[in-house]
Amino acid sequence: MKNSKQLIISSLLAVAMNTACSQKTMTNDPVANECKPLETRQPNVPEQKPTFAGQTRACGITSTSAYQVDVMAKGLDKPWAVEPMPDGNLLVTEKPGRMRVISAMGAMGDPLTGLPEVVAGGQAGLLDVALSPTFATDRTIYWSFSEPRPGGNGTAVARGVLSQDNKSLSQVKVILSTKPTYNNTMHFGSRLAFGQDGMLYVTMGERSDLKTRPQAQHMDSHLGKILRITNDGAPAPGNPFIGQAGALPEIWTVGHRNVQSSAFDTQGRLWSVEMGPQGGDELNLIEKGKNYGWPLVTFGEEYSGQPVPNAVTAKEGYESPVYYWDPVIAPSGAQFYTGSAFPEWQGNLFIGGLKDKRLVRLKIENGKVTGEEHLLTDRGQRIRDVKQGPDGALYVVTDQSNGELWKISPKK
Numbered sequence: 437m438k439n440s441k442q443l444i445i446s447s448l449l450a451v452a453m454n455t456a457c458s459q460k461t462m463t464n465d466p467v468a469n470e471c472k473p474l475e476t477r478q479p480n481v482p483e484q485k486p487t488f489a490g491q492t493r494a495c496g497i498t499s500t501s502a503y504q505v506d507v508m509a510k511g512l513d514k515p516w517a518v519e520p521m522p523d524g525n526l527l528v529t530e531k532p533g534r535m536r537v538i539s540a541m542g543a544m545g546d547p548l549t550g551l552p553e554v555v556a557g558g559q560a561g562l563l564d565v566a567l568s569p570t571f572a573t574d575r576t577i578y579w580s581f582s583e584p585r586p587g588g589n590g591t592a593v594a595r596g597v598l599s600q601d602n603k604s605l606s607q608v609k610v611i612l613s614t615k616p617t618y619n620n621t622m623h624f625g626s627r628l629a630f631g632q633d634g635m636l637y638v639t640m641g642e643r644s645d646l647k648t649r650p651q652a653q654h655m656d657s658h659l660g661k662i663l664r665i666t667n668d669g670a671p672a673p674g675n676p677f678i679g680q681a682g683a684l685p686e687i688w689t690v691g692h693r694n695v696q697s698s699a700f701d702t703q704g705r706l707w708s709v710e711m712g713p714q715g716g717d718e719l720n721l722i723e724k725g726k727n728y729g730w731p732l733v734t735f736g737e738e739y740s741g742q743p744v745p746n747a748v749t750a751k752e753g754y755e756s757p758v759y760y761w762d763p764v765i766a767p768s769g770a771q772f773y774t775g776s777a778f779p780e781w782q783g784n785l786f787i788g789g790l791k792d793k794r795l796v797r798l799k800i801e802n803g804k805v806t807g808e809e810h811l812l813t814d815r816g817q818r819i820r821d822v823k824q825g826p827d828g829a830l831y832v833v834t835d836q837s838n839g840e841l842w843k844i845s846p847k848k
Contacts, residue, residue, distance in 0.1 A: 472495060472496050473493040473494065473495060474495070474496035474497075474808045474809070474810065475492075475761070475763070475808075477763055479715060479762040479763065480714050480715030480736065480737060480762050480764075481715045481735070481736060484715075484736075484749050484762070485749075487749065487750045487756045490759075490804045490805060491756070491757070491758070491759060491760060492735075492759065492760050492762060494759070494798075494799075494805045494806060494807055494808040495806065495807050495808070496807070496808060496809065497797075497807035497808065497809045498809060499780060499797070499809060499811070501778050501779075501780045501781065502847035503844055503845065503846060504844075504845060504846070504848065505812065505815070505842050505844055506842065506843045506845070507842055508526075508538060508542040508831075508840075508842065508843050509528075509538050509542050509544050509841040510838065510839075510840050511544075511838060511839075512528060512530055512839035512840065512841065513530045513531070513837055513838075513839065514531040514532065514561070514835060514836065514837060514839055515528050515529065515530050515821070515833035515834070515835070515839040515841070516529045516530070516561065516563050516820055516833070516835075517529045517563065517564045517565045517821045517833070518821050518822075518831050518832070518833045519565045519566060519567060519577075520823055520824070520825035520826060520831055521537075521567065521571075522571070522826060523540070524539075524540030524826065524827065525537050525602065526538045526539075526540075526825070526831060526841065527565050527567075527577065527598075528833060528841060529562045529564070529565050529579065530547075530561075530562060530839075531560075531561030531563070532554075532556045532561060532562070533551065533553070533554040533556055533562045534547040534551075534562065535547065535548045535551060535562060535565060535579065536548060537602040538841055542841075545602055546603065548598070548602075548603065548604055548605050549603065549604040549605065550596060550604050550605035550606060550608050551605060551608070552581070552583075552594060552608065552610065553584055554581045554582055555582040555583070555584045555589040555621070556582070557621050558620070559621055559622050559623065559624055560582035560589065560621040560624060561581065561582055562579065562581045562582075563580045563582070563624060563626040564579060564580045564626050564627050565577060565578070565579040565580075565628070566578045566579070566628040566629065566630060566636075568595075568630075568667065569630050569634055574597065575598045575599075576595055576596070576598075576667075577596060577597075577598055577605075578593060578594070578595045578611075578628055578636060578667075579593070579594055579628070580593050580594075580628055580638065581626075582621070582624055583610070583613060585613075585617045586617075587617055587619060588617045588618045589617065589618070589619065590613060590614050590615065590617050590618065591614045591624045591625060591626055591640060591641075591658075592612060592613045592614065593610070593611055593612040593628065593636070593638055593669065594608060594610045595607075595609055595611055595667070596608035596609070611665070611667075611668055611669025612669040612686070614638075614640060614663070615657065615658055616651075616657060616659070618645075618659075620644065620645060622641070622643055622644035623641030623642055623643045623693070623694040623711075624641050624643075624694075625638075625639040625641035625692070625694055625695045625696065626639060626640075626696065627639045627695060627697060627698040627708075627769075627770075629699060629700060629706065631704065632700070632704040634667070635664050635665065635666060635672040636664070636665050636667060637662060637663070637664055637688065637698065637706055638662070638663040638664075638665065638686075639663075639692070639696070639698050639708060640658055640659060640660060640661050640662065640663065640695065641659070641660065641692070641693065641695065641711075642659045642660035642692070642694065642730070642731075643659055652690070652691050652692060652693065652730045652731060653690065653691060653727075653730075653731075653732065655677060655682055655683035655684065655687065655690070656682050656683065656684060657684070658684060658686065658687070660690070660691060660692045660693065660730060661686075661687050661689065661690055661692060662687075662688045662692060662706075662708065662722060663686040663687060663688055664686065664688040665686055671685035671686045672686075675687065675688060676724050676725030688724060688725075689723070689726050689727070689728060690726070690728065691728040691729045691730045691732070691733070691755075692708070692728055692730055693711060693712055693713070693730040693731070693734070695708045695710045695711070696709075696711060696767065696768040697709035697710075697768055697769055697787055697788070698722075698770060699770040699771055699772050699785065700772070702772065702774060702783065705721060706721075707719065707720065707721055707758075707770070707785065708720050708722050708770075709767040709787050710728075710767070711764075711766060711767060712730075712734060712736050712760070712764065713734060713737055713738055713739065713744055714736050714737050714739045715736035715737055715761075715762035715763060715764060716734050716735040716736020716737075716760060716761075716764065717736075717761040717762075717764040717765055717767055718734075718735070718757035718759070719757055719758045719759040719785075719798070719805065720755065720757050721758055721803065723755075726755045727753065727754050727755065728754065728755050728757075729751070729754040729755065731744060731745075731747060732747055732748070732751065732754065733747065733748055733749065733750065733751045733754040733756075734747050735749050735757070735760045735762060736760075736762060736764070758800075758803065758804065758805065759798070759805040763791075765787070765791055765792060765794070765796055766789060766790035766791035766792075767787045767788065767790075767796070768788045768789075768790055768819070768820050768821065768835070769787065769788035769819070769820055769821030769822045769823070770786065770822070771785070771786045771822045771823050771824050771830065772784070772785050773786060773824060774824065775824055775827075775829070776828050777827070777828030777829060777845060777846050778828070778846065781797070783799075783800070784799055785797070785798045786798075786822045786830060787822070788820055788821055788822050788832070789818075789819055790818040790819065790820065790835060791818075792810075792813070793812075793813065793815070793816050793817055793819065794810045794811060794812055794813045794819065795810070795811040795812045795819050795832065796808065796809070796810055796811075797809040797810075817834040817835075817836065817840070818834060818836060819832055819833075820833050820834060820835035827845075828845075829844055829845040830845075831843055
C-alpha cells in the first residue's frame with residue numbers, strides 16, 4: 437500500500453511540474469529508470485499544460501560518443517546557412533548579401549558574384565541555400581533572401597549555376613516572389629528543403645506585426661505557410677489547395693509563425709521547428725494540407741508577457757505540436773543525423789539554438805520525443821544552422837558579426 441501511494445504521489449508531482457517526460461529504456465537499476473527532465477526552469481506560462489504525455493520537458497539524455505569541435509573559419513558576417521557539397525567543400529551564406537565557398541580544409545573563398553540585391557537588417561538578408569538534387573551534374577543551387585520591392589520587401593527564392601571554380605553564379609533567376617509585399621525586417625521564415633519527391637519545400641514567416649499575423653490563416657497570402665514548388669518555382673502537382681477559390685496554389689500547410697528550421701527524416705517525412713511566442717517554440721510533423729494553428733492555437737505568450745489574443749493551446753481541426761519548449765530555444769536550422777561517424781546519433785534531430793546558445797539533440801521514437809540533450813553550451817555562441825556533411829560530420833555556423841564555421845567529428 438505504501439509503495440502504491442508513493443507511486444500515485446510521484447505521478448501527480450510529475451504532472452504538476454509539467455514535465456511529461458518519457459521513460460528511458462528499462463533496466464533493473466531503479467536509478468537508471470528515473471526520468472529527469474532536461475529543462476527544470478520555471479515555464480513562462482505555468483498554467484498551460486501539455487496536450488499529451490511527452491509533449492514537453494523530455495528526459496535528459498547524454499551522449500557517450502566522444503567528439504571534437506574544430507573551428508574551420510572565422511570572420512563571417514552573420515552567417516545564416518551552411519550547405520555541404522559532395523566534394524567536401526561548403527557553401528555559406530552571410531545575411532548582408534554574400535555567399536561563399538569554404539574549402540574542406542577551411543580556406544575561405546571570395547564572395548560569389550552574380551547574386552541579386554537583398555534587403556539586409558534585422559532578420560532580413562541573404563538567408564538559406566540548398567543544393568539541387570541534381571547538383572552533381574548541373575551545379576544548380578537555390579537560395580532564399582529578402583527581396584527589395586516598391587513599398588517594402590518579401591521572401592524570395594532564386595536559383596543559379598555555380599561555376600566550376602566556385603567563384604560565380606550564372607543563369608540566375610528568381611523563381612518565387614512570395615506575397616504580399618510588406619515593409620519591415622521580421623519573420624521571413626526561409627528554410628529550403630528538397631523532398632524525396634524532388635519538390636522544394638519553402639518555409640515562411642508571417643512578418644511578425646499584429647496586422648500581418650492573421651494572414652497565417654488567410655489562403656490568399658503566402659505568409660505563415662509552408663510552400664511546395666517545382667524546381668522552376670511553379671506550384672507542385674498534388675498541392676492540396678490547387679483549384680480552391682481564393683487559395684494560392686503553392687501552399688502546402690497553413691498556420692505557422694516563423695519557421696527557420698526544417699528537415700526530412702529517413703522516412704521522407706518533413707519536420708519543422710518553429711519560432712513560437714515566448715514559451716511556445718514547436719516541433720511539428722508536417723503533413724499535406726494541415727493547419728498548425730498560429731495565431732489561433734499556440735502555447736506560450738506574447739514577449740510582453742500578455743496572452744496571445746484569443747488563442748488556446750489545442751482545438752479540434754488544428755494540429756498539436758509533437759513537442760514544445762517553454763522556455764524557448766529560438767530554433768534555427770535542423771538536421772536528422774544519418775551518418776556513420778556517430779552511430780549513437782542515428783535518426784536523432786539536431787537543432788540550432790539562438791537564445792540559449794546551444795545545439796539541441798532530440799531523440800524521436802514512434803513520433804514522440806523521448807530524450808533531449810543540449811550540446812556546445814560552453815561555447816556561448818548563437819547557433820544559426822547545422823548540416824551533415826558527406827563525411828558524417830556535423831557543420832555549424834554561429835550567428836554573430838564575427839561568425840564561425842565549426843566541424844563536429846569523432847574525437848581523434
